[in-house]
Amino acid sequence: MARNDPFLTDVEARADYKSTSPFSGWTRREHLVTREVALLVFVPWICYVLLLLVFALPPPGVFASVFALICWAGTLLAAGTSHDLQKRHGSPFYKLLTLTVLLSCTAGPLAGHHIFVTEMSSYWMHQSGVTYKGVAPSSSPDAYQDAGIIDFSDGSNLDLRRVLGSRPVGSTTTYCIAPIMDSSASKRVHFFAADVDCCEPRRSFACGDAAKPSARTGVVLPAHSSSYNAERWQHFYNAAAQAAEVPCRYGHGGAEALRC
Secondary structure (H helix, E strand, O other), rough: OOOOOOOOOOOOHHHOOHHHHOOHHEEEEEHHHHHHHHHHHHHHHHHHHHHHHHHHHOOOOOHHHHHHHHHHHHHHHHHHHHHHHEEEEEEOOHHHHHHHHHHHHHHHHHHHHHHHHHHHHHHHHHHEEEEEEEEEEOHHHHHHHHHHEEEEEOOOOEEEEEEEEEEOOOOOOOOOEEEEOOOOOOOOOOOOEEEOOOOOOOOOOOOOOOOOOOOEEEEEEEEOOOOHHHHHHHHHHHHHHHHHOOOOOOOOOOOOOOOO
């Protein structure tokens, strides 16, 4: 007698249905490949971004260093786990995952350290520094050793007659210096405006907002926050010495303005 079951509601009750379906094996393989591709993309990327952030953003200190090392050790542990699975199963997927995670363990800290040295170290120095307002350019700079930001007094201006661009041998960067002066009778230069690649031709100082008459505020160039900033500061210092045409002096504070 024929059964009236147009929707095949009893098909799941048949034990041999899945085994005889031509699509069941393909579906399982497709899901497996999708999962492996997702792991290969997201796991190394997450490791890279995590390490980049913990090495680049936190302020300098013991706690930040320990936390960064813990995160780095965690990603190494993930790579070790993947390597153990590769030895156990012999799958090329785990071998590739191990290599990409190890690459993230190397690239993440390197990129993060570069960002910290070139950008974030200056940021944290300015955050921890003191903001001084109404500073006369003719005043002694020794009182501002801990400065992060200096707001000069009204009447301050740039001496465009002594703008100087200095380019070290073998470098493509021009380090630009312009003395900051006021209306006092003293011609001794204590403070300089400084930037890169913005002072050609001579007596032109088109650096940021320095050309605006209302511009009075600047951040202090860090001298010792990182090796990168120390080298950069030294180039500005050499240019300042040439622009002032007098022996320059400087202290040994953690953050130093260019001054002569």
